Structures are given as C-alpha cells and as structure tokens.
Amino acid sequence: MQNDQTAERSYATSLAGRTLALALLGMSILAAIIAVVTVGLPSPIWTQAGLGIAAAALVGLVMRGLRRKAWFGGRMTLHQSLSFEVVVQAVQWLSPSLSSRAFETEFLVRETGMARVDVTDWLRSRRLALPVIASAAAATVWWFQGFVVLAAVFAGLALVAAAIGVRRFVASGTSRDRRQAHVAATTTGLAVWGAEGCLFVIATQALLEPAQSVLLYLGFTAAVEAAVLPLALGVAELPALLAVGSAAGSTALAVLLMFHASRLVLLMALATVYLPRYKLTVDDLLDRGLIARLARSQRPAEGWRFEDDGGVRCDLSIVIPAYNEAERLPPYLDDVLRVVRHAEERWEVLVVDDGSSDATRAIVREVAVTEPRVRLVCNEVNLGKGGAVARGVAESRGRYVLFADADGATPATEIDKLIAALHAGAEIAIGSRRGTDLAVMQNRNPVRAALGSSFYSFVNFFAVPGIRDTQCGFKAFRRDAALRLFDGLNETGWAFDVELLYRAQLVGYAVAEVPVNWQEMDGSKLDPVRDAIRMARAIFTIRRHNAGFLRRVATHRAIPDDMPVPVIQAEQVR
DSSP states (O other), rough: OHHHHHHHHHHHHHHHHHHHHHHHHHHHHHHHHHHHHHHTTTTHHHHHOOOOOOHHHHHHHHHHHHHHHHHGGSSSOOOHHHHHHHHHHHHHHOTTOHHHHHHHHHHHHHOOOOHHHHHHHHHHHHHHHHHHHHHHHHHHHHHHOOOHHHHHHHHHHHHHHHHHHHHHHHTTTTHHHHHHHHHHOOOOOOOOHHHHHHHHHTTTTTTTEEEEHHHHHHHHHHHHHHHSGGGGTTHHHHHHHHHOSSHHHHHHHHHHHHHHHHHHHHHHHHHOOOOOHOOOHHHHHHHTTTHHHHHHHHOOOOOOOOOOOOOEEEEEEEEEEEOOTTHHHHHHHHHHHHHHHOOOEEEEEEEEEEESSSSSSHHHHHHHHHHEEEEEEEESSOOHHHHHHHHHHHHOOEEEEEEEEETTOOOGGHHHHHHHHTTOSSSSSEEOOOOOSSSSEEOOOOOHHHHHHHHHHHHHHHTOTSSSSSSOOOEEEEEHHHHHHTTTTTOSSTTTTHHHHHHHHTTTTTEEEEOOEEEEEEEEEOOOOHHHHHHHHHHHHHHHHTTTHHHHHHHHHHHHHTSSOOOOOGOOOO
C-alpha cells in the first residue's frame, strides 16, 4: 500500500512538472511569434486590440456554455455548463485525434447521470445547427463586402436550414420540449458567433477593414473546429490568411496569433481548475484510450446487486469511531442498539476506540458483555477520524457498512433511510443536512452555519461537484464499494469524507444524498475556522494524491467478492 501511495505521489509530481514545462514552452513560442510579427507597429493600438481580443475570447467561451445550458435547461446548472464547456474544449484543443463527440457523450453521461439518448440528442442538435450558423456567417461576409443580394440569399438559406433541423427533430419522435430546446440552442449558437465575431471586429477596427476581420474570425473559428494538430497551432492561422490575401498579411497574422493565444491562455487557466475537479489530467487528454477508460468506469447497469456472500457474515455493519467519547457515546450506543435489535437483518456494531485516554474502552467492553454483537476495535495511537473509520471498515463483516459519529447528531432511526437508498441501486448513501428540501437541523450555530456554507461551496467547486453535504458523519456503503474506496486512503483526518466522495465520483459509483434529521451537539471537537483551512489545503492534496486513480480502477470495476478483507495496521495509516 505504501509503495502504491509513493508511486502515486511520484506520478503526480512528474505530471505537474511536465505540464508546467509544456505550458511555459508553448506560451514562450507564441509570445516570440507575436513579438516578431508586431515589431515596428504602434504599441498602444496593439494593447487596445489585445484587450479587446481577449474580451472576445472570454465572451465566446461563456456564451458557448450558455448554449449548452439552453439545451439541458434545469437538468444542468449554469456553472456545470460552463465547466463542461471548458473540459470539452480542452479535449478538442489538446487531443484532436480523439473523437470529441464520443468523449462528450461518455463525459456528460458520467458526470450528470442523464440518459445517453439525451446527450446524443444534444450532439445531434449541434450538428443540425452547423448549416444554420455557416449560412448566417456567409450572409454576414457578403453583407460586409457590400453584396446585399447574396447576403439576403444566405440569410434565407439559414432560415431554411433552421426549419429543416426542427423538422428532423419532429420526425425522430422527440418531444415538444426537446424541439424547443433545439431552437433555443441553435439561436444561442448564432448569438455565440455573432457576439464573439462583433467583439473581434471592434477590437481590430484600427488594424483591419471590417470585411477582413470578419473573414479572419470565421476562417479561424472554422479551422479550429476541424484542427488535427494539438492546440491547432499553425492550422488555425493558415486558411484565414489565405482568405485575406497578402495586403495585410503581417497584421492579420499578428491579430490571429493574439486571438489564438487569448483563447488558449483562458482555456488552459480554467482547465487547471476543472480537469482535476472532474478527475482528469492532462495525460488523460493526451491518451487515445481515454474514451474507452471513461466508458469502462461507468457504474453498472440498473438493477445490479452485490449477490455473492464471500466474506459476508451479516447484513449490516455499523462503525462508530470514538476518541475520548466516554460521555457522549453511551446514550448514542443505546440508541443504535434500540433500533437494530428490532431489525430482521443480521447486524454488528463496531466501536473503534482511536487511542482514547478516558473510559471509552471500558464502556464498550461493558456493553459487549451483554450484547456480543457489539465489538471493540482498538487503535493504540490516535489515527484521526478517517483512520478510525478505515480500521472499522477493514474489520467489518457486513453486506452493507455504515459509519456514524459517536456524538449522536444523527439519530439511529435514520439508518433505514440510507439502507433503503442502497437497496434502490446506489453504491453509496450519505446523510445530508443541506438544501431547502433536505435536513431538519436543530440548534444550528449561525456562525458555524455561515462558515460551513462557504466551505461547502469551496469543496463543491474544487473537488466533488453536485454533492451538497460532504461532512455529515453518517454514510453507508455497499461492502465492495467500501473496501475499494477505503483501500489506500491518504486522508485520515476530517477531510477523509471528501477523499472518499472524490474517489467515488472518479470510479463512477452512484452516490445518493439522503435528507436526515440532525442536531448540533455540545462538545464538538471541530474548530470551524482552523479545520476549514486544513480542509481547504487537504482538497488540493486529495487531487494530487489521486491523480491517475482512474488508471488503476477503471479497468477493474468489480472487486472480487472473495477478496480478503484488508487489515489496516496502525503504522500504515497516516
């Protein structure tokens, strides 16, 4: 295990170094080319043009995200739409040999949980919108050239292409909402090119004629869409220059390079945030096997169940980590036993004493005398909450494994909710306290609530998108999922929940967020400010340590049911 962790850290360090080196090299080359082609030209004009061109690139990226949002509507947030656009474009720019449509299908199905047909319809909508956009672009070119009649002809062709697109959607049996989404997405696509192109023309008006700027923008954009070289270097500029001619060749080249560099810098800057968020690395994007790996890492088909009883001795294992919990543990342990004793399923309760210095162990031993299904697991040294839970999972024997905080913040009566979610097909069920329709929270400190809300937004943005509450200490797992996710866990403190869910999303496990009753308990060991800072640092550590995790697990989706239960020794857990 230690060797695997060392290898992962070495891989992550190497990847970071290679990525930084390549980025610096690419930017240096572009900067040198721009400096050569702009020598002798008035610098103020180029400064203004550069700022305008950068603004055009930013607006274009945002509006392409809006186009995606126009199609998916409420099934996708605006932030999701923008982040998906960044990732998809990064794939197209960095690895044009990959099928961008195939990647987008696998990626969106994986990250949104939507039906594959919904995603393929989205791609079909974009394909049908291309003739509309191309005809509208041609109309714009002819209008700028002063050929009003030809501009009107192509504008009419754009309308005809739009009507044909809607008709094809109708013929395929799609719903009325879907046809409306196609119209909205097509309209937004026209707006994307229109807004980006207008800003480009305005930014370059002191350098080029409007007609030249329009031709440059359209030629560049079309060439990027069809590029076959990484970053579209050279390929994007050539057809546009040929369209303009030699009269303003040097200026046109400089303009296009600035536009190219602006889009590239913007995209790569955002990709450094969103690629790790969606569990991807630059090496992934350069790998032709990416699509196959994504497909293999999808969760099993609906109705798949853990059926083999290899290593299973009961139905439910409840793990309770405890560190100096002599006061709070007894009432909660009584609450748990009162609930499970009436259950038909076979069960066990494991209390993991994490190096306590009080009477925690003695209390558990006393209970175990009258209830043999209660087991005490002892860590001789304090390993942290994550280390204690990992030890309990390793020692568990249940078909399902649930862990709960010893303070009793979530009543034991909520156990049935999580188990029901696992029976419904989820691999992981987590108690959730967030959202207007979620938890009933009692005695919530307003300061802690405000700090918690900010922290969850941070975690959601950088690590586990779509999960509203990562830190509720009430989570249940199917046995195979628990063994896989806890094996080689790096974070053993309060941040271990984030790493578990990060890995779960990486593998493609279905995570059910279940509303639970919860109340803030006295005696919490959590410092909202100090631990929030620690958790923020831990998020980036988690992303670094799990770089390449997909490579290890994607091709081995199903863990053997007869695999020996890993026993985590104290010295192995940091």
